[in-house]
Amino acid sequence: MLEKTLYAKMFASSFKDITVTVNYWDGTTETYGDGKVDATITFKKAIPVKELTKNASLALGEAYQQGDIEVEGAGRPLQKLLTAAYESADSFMRNSKLMRIIPKQSHSERASKKDIQKHYDVGNDFYRLWLDPTMTYSCAYFEHDDDTLAKAQMHKVHHILRKLDPQPGRTLLDIGCGWGTLMLTAAKEYNLHVAGITLSQEQFDFVQNKIKEEHLEDQAEIFLCDYRELKHEPFDYVTSVGMFEHVGEENLGLYFKDVARFMKNDGTALIHGITRQQGGATNAWLTKYIFPGGYVPGLTENLGHIIDAGLQVNDLEPLRRHYQRTTEMWDDNFNAVRDQVQDMMGEEFTRMWDLYLQACAASFESGNIDVIQYLLNKGASGKTLPMTREYMYK
Numbered sequence: 007m008l009e010k011t012l013y014a015k016m017f018a019s020s021f022k023d024i025t026v027t028v029n030y031w032d033g034t035t036e037t038y039g040d041g042k043v044d045a046t047i048t049f050k051k052a053i054p055v056k057e058l059t060k061n062a063s064l065a066l067g068e069a070y071q072q073g074d075i076e077v078e079g080a081g082r083p084l085q086k087l088l089t090a091a092y093e094s095a096d097s098f099m100r101n102s103k104l105m106r107i108i109p110k111q112s113h114s115e116r117a118s119k120k121d122i123q124k125h126y127d128v129g130n131d132f133y134r135l136w137l138d139p140t141m142t143y144s145c146a147y148f149e150h151d152d153d154t155l156a157k158a159q160m161h162k163v164h165h166i167l168r169k170l171d172p173q174p175g176r177t178l179l180d181i182g183c184g185w186g187t188l189m190l191t192a193a194k195e196y197n198l199h200v201a202g203i204t205l206s207q208e209q210f211d212f213v214q215n216k217i218k219e220e221h222l223e224d225q226a227e228i229f230l231c232d233y234r235e236l237k238h239e240p241f242d243y244v245t246s247v248g249m250f251e252h253v254g255e256e257n258l259g260l261y262f263k264d265v266a267r268f269m270k271n272d273g274t275a276l277i278h279g280i281t282r283q284q285g286g287a288t289n290a291w292l293t294k295y296i297f298p299g300g301y302v303p304g305l306t307e308n309l310g311h312i313i314d315a316g317l318q319v320n321d322l323e324p325l326r327r328h329y330q331r332t333t334e335m336w337d338d339n340f341n342a343v344r345d346q347v348q349d350m351m352g353e354e355f356t357r358m359w360d361l362y363l364q365a366c367a368a369s370f371e372s373g374n375i376d377v378i379q380y381l382l383n384k385g386a387s388g389k390t391l392p393m394t395r396e397y398m399y400k
């Protein structure tokens with residue numbers, strides 16, 4: 007009974023702008039809101055109050071992945087529910103007590119390797135099923151409303167490379183290069199000498215093969231190591247896309263110092279990643295099941311570290327709505343091959359990843375998180391980029 011009272015309180019405060027029907031485990035049904043029903047939640051059994059009040063995100067996430075909660079409705083009903091919950095000022099998603107920040111995580115080189123392998127070495131075959139053919143795993147850039155995901159991912163790669171104002175024959179390092187599309191495009195289409203770093207064995211093998219297949223051995227190399235371990239002469243350009251979310255709060259300062267260390271004195275860097283509006287944070291369910299070691303920094307938290315590393319901000323671009331669309335397209339792709347994913351990875355894994363993708367879309371949709379491109383130089387006396395943004399669009 008206590009659970010039901012708590013749930014009712016939670017739903018009434020969390021789903022203000024939508025109407026939700028809840029089927030409780032005891033056979034009773036309540037509707038919160040007075041519009042057309044946006045989503046129906048069915049609780050097959052109660053989550054103990056102790057678990058719910060200790061950490062609502064963890065308790066609800068685990069119940070969902072185990073099939074104890076079902077959510078139905080048109081479109082992406084989980085995204086609808088979570089967006090409403092993020093948008094409501096007194097919802098459980100904003101209650102720091104219910105969403106308690108998880109205990110400290112280690113980001114030693116050993117721990118990071120384990121964390122990255124857990125996420126990325128699930129296997130290329132799995133990612134190939136729902137990423138676009140370029141195997142890009144970060145926010146795309148939709149120049150046109152009808153861009154396919156693959157097109158928008160390539161627009162993103164060119165948007166980043168053009169921002170650097172790259173001159174042929176120069177060098178570029180991509181920290182956290184994933185499956186290599188950005189670095190290999192920089193080699194082939196901008197005639198740069200490129201290097202990439204990844205901690206994932208599967209990505210390393212994939213990029214090695216691509217370098218061979220495309221005969222780029224003289225222009226491209228890939229390192230399987232932690233970015234902190236790489237000793238290399240500085241580069242003209244440094245990129246890092248979707249990477250600083252992995253380094254951990256305590257290492258963010260070091261990460262930006264390493265970006266500066268990899269840059270020549272007149273070098274330019276483009277750093278792209280997810281930030282939060284207010285203060286950095288992590289989510290207990292997400293770090294336990296999807297991104298161990300993950301930490302999303304605050305927008306201004308990064309700026310402090312950038313300045314401390316002696317870097318100068320040239321340009322800053324938020325791309326929140328682009329990432330909302332990207333995650334929605336990933337989720338559509340994922341659900342189109344859901345049976346295959348389920349055969350490959352099992353039902354619980356499939357439910358976890360669907361929840362993760364819809365929760366990300368909701369988080370971007372509600373403005374809870376954003377994605378920012380920081381264009382950086384090493385001090386004001388470094389390389390001079392053009393005075394206006396016009397050069398980025400040529």
Ligand SMILES: C[S@@+](CC[C@H](N)C(=O)[O-])C[C@H]1O[C@@H](n2cnc3c(N)ncnc32)[C@H](O)[C@@H]1O
Nearest residue numbers: 142143144182183184205206232233247248252
């Ligand atoms: C979200 S993926 C982004 C991949 C790619 N940049 C893209 O846009 O598709 C993050 C990448 O960062 C790499 N990474 C994370 N932590 C790392 C670390 N400590 N050292 C080196 N690479 C790391 C992962 O191996 C992965 O390639």
